[in-house]
Amino acid sequence: MRAIRPVEAETPTRDQSAEVRALCTSVLGSLRRRDQRHKGELYVHGLLNTPGRKTMRNLAATTGRRSAEQSLHHFISCSTWDWSPLRAELTAGLERLLAPRAWVVxxxxxxxxxxxxxxxxxxxxxxxGQVVNSQHGYGLWLASGAGAAPVNWRLSLSGDWLDDTELRRRAAIPEDSADPRTAEALAVDMVLETAGWGASALPVVADAREEGVLPLVEAFSRARLPFLIRVGAGTGLLAPSLSAGRSRAVAGSAGGLAELARSQRRPVQWHDPAWPGHTRTSLVGLLPVRLPGGPPGPSALTLVGVWDPDRREVAELWLTGMSGAGRGALLGLGRLIGRADADFRGTSLSVGALDFEGRSYHGWHRHATLVSLAHASRLLGGGLHLGGGQVTSAPLQGGRRVRGRGRCAPVAAAGRAGVPVPGPDAASHGPAAG
Incomplete structure (x- = not known):
């Protein structure tokens, strides 16, 4: 049986240093004031060149100015600039330079x-597998087989933070953050905001084994966004009966129903992002399904089962609304989660993704925005990683700027960030004061 081979990754053939500089200039050019643009340059320069922790003190040391620490702290935590236009500009630039094939949550x-x-x-x-005192957020990554970079962020706020007036005041949490948001709601809000910037409607890839599947499917379907969502074996689904003369759907778990697709499995070769140049083979089967409680009639979803060739048990289960996509394209999309994880560990950690010390809501978002720019600069300037999961390319469009964030009240500096999740092999900075 002939294996289904995915499309090969594009190999960069030109010096990208000028394009990287142009990207930084374009993104920081979204800041209205000259002094803000200058401080943005200093901050990104510090993220890229400061060894160890990206504390305000260490970042300021790269400038050679005594007053820089307080100036940079005010620029991040207490200024008034809106991060959304910078993220929109970064998204548009990366669509052109990175040629992404999916949005990874x-x-x-x-x-x-x-x-x-x-x-x-x-x-x-x-x-x-344990309770951890932590901050929890989500990033939206533009990903191709060659590399991945974050462009948008959400920070999860529990009822303890939103219901406490004093906590809200100290952290300058905006008034429109009135209710606790579920993980699914945060992810959907982030994706829809990015789509609203005029970004290309690429497939949304997410791991929802610990989240609610139905809200994600419903939201992405309403927005007409293609999606591929990893689900747990216990996710309840309905599949058409394969027995002759029966029209009633079969209810069961995703893991159980995947057995119905066993006879439809085909081998697909793919490149492992964790091991550049290493080719692996998986068996992929497809089964039309729908969610319980969904509209009756023809199945609108496809259950994708992925098996290791030497094991009987299904290794991965995915749901997609892209009924016309082939096995190689779907498996390649799923592998882009590994591409984002690898670039988080290899690039984001080194430019301070976990090192924000401030206590303000606005400061966290501004730091995350400039970390995204530093990540893109290092990723593109250092050459793209070849050999990730491959998918069929999609047409690209430009982005547009948006506006609209609140002000930030002055706050004191806070503790350092710690360990990324998921990824047991991710680099660990250790827990810090907060």
Missing amino acids: RPLVIPKTGRHSVGVGRRFVPQL
């Missing part, structure tokens, strides 16, 4: 020893 957990950093709280972290 990736969780981020930052352990803390203290309780003062915005959004910090005790949460059970499935990837660690």
